[in-house]
Amino acid sequence: MRIYRAKNYQELSRKAANIISAQVIIKPNCVLGLATGSSPIGTYKQLIEWYNKGDLDFSEVKSVNLDEYRGLGIESDQSYVYFMHHNFFDHINIKPENINLPNGKNPDAAAECARYEKVIESLGGIDLQLLGIGRNGHIGFNEPGSAFERLTHCVDLTESTIEANKRFFASADDVPRQAYTMGIQSIMHARRIVLIASGEDKAQAVHDAFFGPVTPEVPASVLQLHQEVYLVADEAALSLVK
């Protein structure tokens, strides 16, 4: 594991974008695993800036996103498909047919999860997976207790995640109770992983994930077993790491 200690969110975003852009330059038709949440917004902004300058070309890049709320689609501004278009895809030259997310509107969970795993497989796997981390150590929507061997599946969100994510909705009651998410195994198959964490409220999760025991109770702790992980965090998120 490599740890990049950034002074602040801006520096963190620049570093994460730098690793992603290197991936795109080395392999222009790479498969990027992408994430939502507030953490990667700065990274996407930086990538868009470099794209606008002419330094990056996404025309051959393929993307697969980690997760999506069950029941939400692009018409909902809380959906992850909307988030990705608004914060990234609509500002770069990625081809629409190369964009993949779980389809939250498919009510058949088993069929949707199987379809999504096939998509990842047909792309030849993920070259670089970007991750955020939940305050309870979740990655994607793999909540504490998720079995490490799971592939894409439908999850019941925990109260703590509903609580943390309600800021994007009118109220906690509006947060969907379920989501489709890549499983831990789907994530671990990625050839490279970049996890970004910012702010003091992530300090405990970062400490437990990277410096505690490897346990399903802290889903991100499985990343200690991955051979190429970059932790890009600011000083606040690393404040509990000696």
Ligand code: GLP
């Ligand atoms: C959600 C997403 C995760 C994300 C987490 C943290 O639950 N499913 O992929 O990592 O939130 O989000 P934030 O970056 O906003 O703290």
